[in-house]
Amino acid sequence: MVKVINNSTPIEDGFFMPAEYEPQDRIYMIWPERKDNWRKDALPAQEAYKEVAFAISEFTPVTMLANFKEYEHARKMLEPKVRVVEMPSNDAWCRDSGPTVLVNGSGQRRGCDWRFNAWGGLVDGLYNPWDEDDEIAKNICRLEDIEYYSLDNFVLEGGSIHVDGIGTVLTTEMCLLSAGRNPHLSKMEIEQILKDYLGATKVLWLKRGIDPMETNGHIDDVACFVRPGEVACIYTEDVNNPFYEVAMDNYRTLCNMTDCRGEQFTVHKICLPKNPVYLKGAETIEDVPGTIPRKDGDICIASYLNFLITNDGVIVPQYGDENDELALRQLEEIFPDKKIVGVFTKEIVYGGGNIHCITQQIPSPRYNSL
Numbered sequence: 001m002v003k004v005i006n007n008s009t010p011i012e013d014g015f016f017m018p019a020e021y022e023p024q025d026r027i028y029m030i031w032p033e034r035k036d037n038w039r040k041d042a043l044p045a046q047e048a049y050k051e052v053a054f055a056i057s058e059f060t061p062v063t064m065l066a067n068f069k070e071y072e073h074a075r076k077m078l079e080p081k082v083r084v085v086e087m088p089s090n091d092a093w094c095r096d097s098g099p100t101v102l103v104n105g106s107g108q109r110r111g112c113d114w115r116f117n118a119w120g121g122l123v124d125g126l127y128n129p130w131d132e133d134d135e136i137a138k139n140i141c142r143l144e145d146i147e148y149y150s151l152d153n154f155v156l157e158g159g160s161i162h163v164d165g166i167g168t169v170l171t172t173e174m175c176l177l178s179a180g181r182n183p184h185l186s187k188m189e190i191e192q193i194l195k196d197y198l199g200a201t202k203v204l205w206l207k208r209g210i211d212p213m214e215t216n217g218h219i220d221d222v223a224c225f226v227r228p229g230e231v232a233c234i235y236t237e238d239v240n241n242p243f244y245e246v247a248m249d250n251y252r253t254l255c256n257m258t259d260c261r262g263e264q265f266t267v268h269k270i271c272l273p274k275n276p277v278y279l280k281g282a283e284t285i286e287d288v289p290g291t292i293p294r295k296d297g298d299i300c301i302a303s304y305l306n307f308l309i310t311n312d313g314v315i316v317p318q319y320g321d322e323n324d325e326l327a328l329r330q331l332e333e334i335f336p337d338k339k340i341v342g343v344f345t346k347e348i349v350y351g352g353g354n355i356h357c358i359t360q361q362i363p364s365p366r367y368n369s370l
Contacts, residue, residue, distance in 0.1 A: 003147040004138075005110070009196040010149060015102040015110050016199025019165030019225055020309045023364035027056050027310060028140055030358070031066040031074045031084075032092035036288035037127070037351050039281045044347040046077060049092070052315060052348075052355055053082050055341045059313035060361075065089060065136070085143065090118070090133040093353055095220070096157035098360035099137035099148060102199065105368030111141040111148035112197050114156035119215050120180025121155070126214065126352070128290040144362060154193055155181045159218040159357055161194070164225040167201040167260035169194050174208045174217030181216075202260040206250050210234070210243040211301040220356045221303040222250050226268065226334050229259060234305050235269035242276055242299055268334050270305050273321040277302035279350055302346075306354035307331070309338075310361065317354045318342040 010016065029049060032038050038045040053062045057079060065087040066074040075084045089097070096119070099111035116134045118125035141148040162170045175181070176190055185193075191203045209217025223233045233254050234247045241247070254267045277300040285294050304327035307316040314335050318324045324342060331340045348354055 002142045002145060005147055005149045010102050010110065010112070011196050011199045013110075014104045015108075016104075017100055017102050017163045017165070018363045018366065019163055019228075020361065021225070021227060022165055024060050024310055024361045025364045026061045026063060026362040027308070028094050028098055028360045028362065029053055029062065029064050030089050030092040030094045030097070030136070031064055031070050032351065033067060033070050034091050034127075035286040036291040037091060037285065039347065039350055040284045045092075045351055046074075048343070048345055048347040049358065050077050051343050052345065052358065054079055055315045055343050056308065056310055056313070056359070057081055058341070059311040059339075065094070087136070087139055087143075088132045089136055090127065090130050093133075093357055094136070094360040095159045095357045096215075097133040097136040098158060099141050099146075100158055100161075100198070101146065101362050103363055103366045105366055107365040107367045109146050109363070109365055111137065111146045113137040113141065113148050113150050115152055115154055116157065117155050117180065119157065120178065123180030124178075124216070125180060126292050140360075149197065151193075151197065154185075157215070157218065158360055159215060159220040159353075161198070162219055162224045163198055163200065164228050164259060166228050167199075168225070169198055169200045169203045170206070170219055170223060170225065170231070171203065172206045172209045172217045172219050172222075174212060175215065175219070178216040200260070204257055206253055208246050208249070210246050210303065214301065214352045218357075221301055221306050221354075222246065223254060224305065226309075229261075229263050230266045230268065232268045232270050232305060232334060234272055234303055236272045238274075241272055243272055243303075247272065268330070270330055271323050271326050272304070273302050273319050274323045275321055276300075277319055277346060277349055281350075300349045301352070301354070302349050303354065306356045308355050308359050309335075312337075313339045313341055315355050316340060316342045317345040317349070319346050319349070320344065
């Protein structure tokens with residue numbers, strides 16, 4: 001039986017969330033199947049998930065979670081080296097429903113089981129029910145035999161935070177202060193919970209993300225840490241780009257921010273697609289009560305920054321856009337010691353997210369030398 005911890009916090013117990021660029025043991029994903037979210041019975045999305053899992057597996061073992069009725073189909077589609085585990089879920093966004101896994105310096109890991117409410121619950125959530133997704137974090141912790149902290153009264157998704165592993169957290173006000181998350185808490189109280197449960201000393205708040213409707217502005221579409229003291233940020237000088245204002249505001253803000261050590265950031269620019277991506281084929285998405293409907297022409301959150309850093313690789317979204325190669329070159333400069341792998345993910349964007357959104361890492365244990 002995996003222990004549930006309710007009488008202490010990670011920072012009290014010496015645990016913290018390591019940065020994504022630190023060593024990882026495994027990546028978790030959840031197989032897509034919802035016909036009210038994914039086009040064409042989710043078949044194109046499944047092909048895209050397959051390609052993402054294959055790309056990741058070059059660097060890190062992958063576990064794909066699948067509902068009972070999709071287990072055999074997922075097993076047949078995926079490469080043999082991808083582990084497939086039957087586990088119930090409502091949808092396929094493991095970054096947000098999965099656990100945040102922490103480490104200490106003694107080779108131990110613990111998880112954080114945040115409350116998940118489909119990005120806003122009854123206020124502005126995207127689907128209902130979300131009960132099986134709210135069980136994903138604890139179920140992964142049990143599968144990995146990791147003790148976990150249970151936060152039944154605090155809503156948080158993994159895509160709403162990035163950490164540098166030395167004490168700095170990056171997030172957005174648009175998301176964490178939204179009415180559907182934790183309206184009973186003040187900004188200061190939310191910040192303290194982030195520090196206590198991520199093992200951090202400083203929280204940096206950007207005002208907005210580029211996805212106000214789907215996730216209320218997750219950070220993982222706009223900025224992330226690439227190493228201590230360095231962040232990557234979306235950037236465009238095209239005033240006609242729908243994300244221009246947010247991108248420029250966040251870039252300028254980050255250039256004037258400092259990390260937990262008081263050091264100013266080096267900010268790396270990551271381009272946006274030259275041509276915005278709009279949803280097509282919405283007529284093949286089922287209209288189901290309880291799910292926010294989609295329509296042709298909806299703006300999709302196509303960001304190259306929604307990549308996954310995993311051990312010796314970086315898995316990067318591609319859209320068939322003329323800026324695809326530029327984004328890969330920019331990331332090659334940022335990560336000269338890693339292999340940059342592009343995967344065509346427009347079908348995932350049509351569903352509301354991208355590579356970072358559909359993955360969640362299990363960090364390797366840390367052993368501090370005496």
